[in-house]
Amino acid sequence: MLQAVFPSLVIWASLWPDRPDDQIRFDIEDQRLTWTLLGEASDDDEERLDQLRHRLDVLINADLRHSFGQ
Numbered sequence: 001m002l003q004a005v006f007p008s009l010v011i012w013a014s015l016w017p018d019r020p021d022d023q024i025r026f027d028i029e030d031q032r033l034t035w036t037l038l039g040e041a042s043d044d045d046e047e048r049l050d051q052l053r054h055r056l057d058v059l060i061n062a063d064l065r066h067s068f069g070q
Contacts, residue, residue, distance in 0.1 A: 014039070015059075016052065024056060035060055 003011040007028060014022035022039035037056060041049055 015055075019052075022052075 001010060002013050002023065003009065009028070010026040012024040012026070014020050015024070016022065019039060022037065025036045025038055027034045027036070035056065037049070037053060
């Protein structure tokens with residue numbers, strides 16, 4: 001975790017060794033969670049960004065729901 005401002009913001013460091021400058025930002029507002037992948041992007045790695053977004057979606061949404069038995 002790079003930063004946390006209770007109860008509205010959490011910023012994670014990159015999960016990927018090949019993209020060490022990326023960050024995952026979680027904004028919590030009105031009981032709603034929004035996450036954003038922050039980092040450098042170029043046209044030639046759009047496919048890679050799709051893979052990263054998908055992996056985050058699974059980690060945050062699917063795995064989190066399963067941990068609560070949903």
